[in-house]
Amino acid sequence: MTVTAIGAAVRRKEDHRFITGKGQYTDDINRPGQTHAYFLRSPHAHANLKKIDLSKAKAMPGVVAIYTGDDVAADKIGGLICGWMIHSKDGTPMRAGPHPILAQGKVRYVGDHVAVVIAETLSQAKDAAEAIVVDYDVLPAVVEAGKAQAKGAPQVHTEAPANTVYDWHIGDKAATEAAFKAAKHVTKLDIVNNRLVPNAMEPRAAIGEYDAGNDALTLHTTSQNPHVARLVLSAFIGIAPEHKLRVIAPDVGGGFGSKIFIYAEETVCVWAARKCGRPVKWTADRTEEFLCVAHGRDHVTRAELAIDADGKITGLRAKTIANMGAYLSTFASSVPTYLYATLLSGQYAIPNIYCEVDAVYTNTAPVDAYRGAGRPEATFVVERLVETAAREIGMDPAAFRRRNFITKFPHQTPVIMTYDCGDYKASLTKAMEMADVKGFGKRRREAARRGKLRGLGYSTYIEACGIAPSQAVGSLGAGVGLWESAEVRVNPVGTVEILTGSHSHGQGHETTFAQLVSSRLGISIDNVSIVHGDTDKVQFGMGTYGSRSGAVGMSAISKALDKIEAKAKKVAAHVLEAAEADIDFKDGKFTVKGTDKAVDFGTVALNAYIAHKFNPQELEPGLKEGSFYDPTNFTFPAGCHICEIEVDQETGVARIVKWTAVDDFGNVINPMIVEGQVHGGIAQGVGQALLEGTVYTADGQLVTASYMDYAMPRAHDLPSFEVGMTVTPCPSNPLGIKGCGEAGAIAAPAAVINALTDALGTEDVPMPATPLALWSIIAKQSKAAIAAE
């Protein structure tokens, strides 16, 4: 029996099924009598629905049913919800328009759901959808955040005048203004944080199924949080009460936030399954994903940094317009507010911060949390400001950072957060050594001889993870608590099942969670199985996002294991005929202090179930314990990423030549998995900085709706990464974990753009910094240089 310690780079238990093609994703599942759903989607960004004629379509071969918004309304099925209440400056609640699962009277973006066709085959459903005749009264559209509030702009929802969902603020305005008045230097930047499409490789899918005998529904869906999906479908949308609705999220092929949300399609599938009496299956094609999955980012920001004569930052202020798209998605309102502006202190002691955020509706796909969710936007603002400020005042960017780093903990920022621990100088210093920053000047000169512009950029990021203390988020408007649950079931032979409310869609929980159990109970990870993603098996849970599975989910397991250990000691005391106080438990063995009497964990487990050796009046049989763990604080992973880049002056092609990441995630359970998370995060951040641009035309057509048009990072776009770590154990949870899932995506965009602005000698480099964008900057600079001669 091998114990697998915390900190071991053990290979993943789940991999065998994935490398042999035996994974089971939602689209791999088929149910007897299954039908196929196809959604007729709006081709217009904004239009009134005058008439929908289904007569011809309903007569098409294989058609089982066709439903529209009228059928939804007739069944009193509620709309989709946004679960985080934000109040405007004047105290009024956010102004949210309705979000029906099938359009009622109006469509508000290209891809909006007009009707669902349910047929024997997918081809028949598609053919019938073509025969539906819709009379649209096309309206003008607004797509850009910066234009949504303009006078005369098309109104997306009558509930939100000037398309403004809320105008929110945080921080001390007067004190911040005073800091700017007194500043020696002020750095100003206009920043566009580009809209991204999450693009989990598994497209979303759902199968709704009705069991008439028991009047119960089952939904298989591609979800990061099946219990939250069940809660929303039951309590808010009114599909069925929770005890009559089972939600299963089997293997899920990536999420990155996009599979947190409750969407129209799965809601329609489970509603329609009861209505037509047959299982209803839907799988998105990639273009549907581009059109209708919740997008990410899309901020327009004016940001300023105030600096005194000593090079100390004295204030930061920002005004952001956040594009929400056509409807408020499940957690959309929280992203540009409490997940964004609360991180504007970065790693720095900034005494005064003030931020205003206007959230606006536009005729585009809804925008919600995407890997990092608000924190990449905050880091981009802070790290671009800091790098630019250092250059403007003639200080080395690393030295400027050092001068302003927070060094004492806990540290209360002016924007809610209390950082519990960290060592920002340590991660910066280590990253600079690994990146050989000292040798950069030589490398830059060598590159120049080859006609390449070489630049180096830092990003010393911070994020708030392990979301989150329920009382705290409740006071900020969250509609839910953000604890996590765990149940530890010890079988009579000493094997263990862990039931967790966390959900793995690539993170490797089946391995890391088993490592925790192995190290605590002294049993092999092969004797531990992790059960997740099924509301009939796991009682409740809040799911996986915000790097919360380690800090919150595993803490819940740890708490439940404490209870297991306590009870097992009582059983062991009876087995060993000793006093409970004399029992020690270590390395899977219970021993009696001062004797050589010992019994292993498996024997104690068996005795807990056969219950021959203790009085059931004093001790209940069995060995099963649960815990709901509510964190005491956010966690604050932080670190330093350094990007070194070369730009070809002839073509504008940027190539990352060296990437160094040094992250402080607190204690690490499995460094192999953690490094993998860092790699993937960096790739998504580099994608944002160099490749990925979501382009809507002025009339709201999404022109980047396939992999032919939207530049996903491919293997040759990226280098290998140098990844290092520093550790300050997190004091806010029992395992000392901070979380690692989002770090790369948060750190990377600023590192890339800081490197590019260094290479090109201008602060005005857009994202994505495509070859055309960079070539245009270089061409403009050459023209100016020639003109000056």
Place this chain on the structure above:
Amino acid sequence: MPTVTLTVNGRSVTADVDSRTLLVQMLRETLHLTGTHVGCDTSQCGACVVHVDGKAVKSCTTLAVQCDGASVVTIEGLAQDGKLHPMQEAFREHHGLQCGFCTPGMIMSAVDIVNRKGIVDEATIREELEGNICRCTGYHNIVRAVEAGAKAMVSGTPVRQAAE
């Protein structure tokens, strides 16, 4: 409906399929070999890569009838006699997968690269993986896996390291 006969993972199969049926649909829906995935609709992502007569093919843009008489190997047929193919082992050993969705296509492409080119360097691997998209790994560990898998395929170097 045309009748298509294929040898899939060493077994002969015959099915009547609609003439517009794609190879991936026949594999997934008729033969229930769901290891081959569909991640896009423009032949870009490579989650659907299988081998047809020994060559890597995107099964989402191949008609089943085109493959009549061909020998098809899918991810389910790569392991032989219960023993993982070295490339499968390399992906596990080097953590070349996270969510697992792109993995079958990635492994099938990787085997094809080595079949064509033998031991390959990092730059070649990155160029050759042009047609396979992964959103999870940043490709770093996929490259390590293909390097190790190639060595194992060509020279029999065991993939698995001594210690975990």
